[in-house]
Amino acid sequence: MNNKLHLYTTPYLIWMSLFFVVPTLLVILVSFTDQVSWDIIVTAIRNFHPNARQHGFGYALQEFIPQFSQLNFSLGAYQELFEPRVTITMTRTFTISFVSAVVCVLFALPTAHYISSSPQKDLWLLLLILPFWTNFLIRIFTWIKILGNNGIINSTLLNMGILDKPLAMIYNNFAVTIMSIYVCLPFAIIPIYSAIEKFDSSLWEVSEDLGARPWQSFVYVFLPGIKGGIISAFIFAFINTFGNYAVAKLVGGQDSYVLGTLVVHNATVGRNMPLAASISTVICLVALSLMLLNTSKPLKGGK
Numbered sequence: 001m002n003n004k005l006h007l008y009t010t011p012y013l014i015w016m017s018l019f020f021v022v023p024t025l026l027v028i029l030v031s032f033t034d035q036v037s038w039d040i041i042v043t044a045i046r047n048f049h050p051n052a053r054q055h056g057f058g059y060a061l062q063e064f065i066p067q068f069s070q071l072n073f074s075l076g077a078y079q080e081l082f083e084p085r086v087t088i089t090m091t092r093t094f095t096i097s098f099v100s101a102v103v104c105v106l107f108a109l110p111t112a113h114y115i116s117s118s119p120q121k122d123l124w125l126l127l128l129i130l131p132f133w134t135n136f137l138i139r140i141f142t143w144i145k146i147l148g149n150n151g152i153i154n155s156t157l158l159n160m161g162i163l164d165k166p167l168a169m170i171y172n173n174f175a176v177t178i179m180s181i182y183v184c185l186p187f188a189i190i191p192i193y194s195a196i197e198k199f200d201s202s203l204w205e206v207s208e209d210l211g212a213r214p215w216q217s218f219v220y221v222f223l224p225g226i227k228g229g230i231i232s233a234f235i236f237a238f239i240n241t242f243g244n245y246a247v248a249k250l251v252g253g254q255d256s257y258v259l260g261t262l263v264v265h266n267a268t269v270g271r272n273m274p275l276a277a278s279i280s281t282v283i284c285l286v287a288l289s290l291m292l293l294n295t296s297k298p299l300k301g302g303k
Contacts, residue, residue: 031277077274104188112193188233195229
């Protein structure tokens with residue numbers, strides 16, 4: 001049995017090590033270096049394959065490892081995180097992520113409750129995951145057509161005489177928040193739906209038999225009973241938005257930079273890879289902390 005288990009898990013562990021653990025460790029390493037050290041790392045990686053092809057893997061490894069002794073380790077990149085341009089972006093990212101997560105939970109609660117009580121729940125679940133089968137860019141550009149100055153909403157309101165000029169609903173923080181809610185909403189509905197499916201509905205009936213009003217049953221019985229699903233929904237939506245880059249790039253403006261945008265800018269245009277790595281490390285730590293918080297709930301006996 002153990003041999004079969006190792007046979008199944010070994011390819012997965014190798015894959016995760018090569019394409020997740022090693023790159024993540026490299027990002028963390030770069031975050032504690034300076035730009036000169038990053039150039040040394042790039043040169044070492046660039047020369048590794050030609051050396052291995054010409055002289056063998058052993059020679060390439062001997063040439064590769066000693067170059068890391070020339071690295072200069074410092075906290076300079078993390079000190080840059082406290083500069084105004086980074087702190088403002090970090091605050092904006094946190095605000096957009098928090099608002100998007102809260103709105104997703106508020107929308108997901110009634111939606112998940114309706115799906116769980118509907119006789120056509122399989123159909124609704126299919127419709128819920130159907131957008132994932134559509135190209136992400138197509139969905140975003142469709143929303144641009146809806147929210148743009150010449151989009152469906154503005155054109156309708158202008159033709160009806162309600163507006164004199166188009167509403168600025170695109171290329172700003174509002175657009176990034178709306179798109180983030182749209183993208184993350186299914187991730188919030190699914191865990192709440194799962195929690196509602198496991199909830200003992202007889203508890204609601206018992207609370208009403210004991211004299212509780214519907215809103216009291218909802219607040220003091222139903223919500224605590226699905227607390228685990230609500231927390232998971234909030235965390236999934238928050239993490240998805242906090243590290244997102246594509247949404248802000250496509251529908252955000254110059255004043256809508258988020259941490260993902262800042263990472264790409266410093267890694268490409270700014271050529272400040274240590275700062276990009278330090279921001280990426282912060283994003284990873286936030287996501288990891290929230291995921292550990294979420295997975296630790298059952299261990300404490302919470303639902």
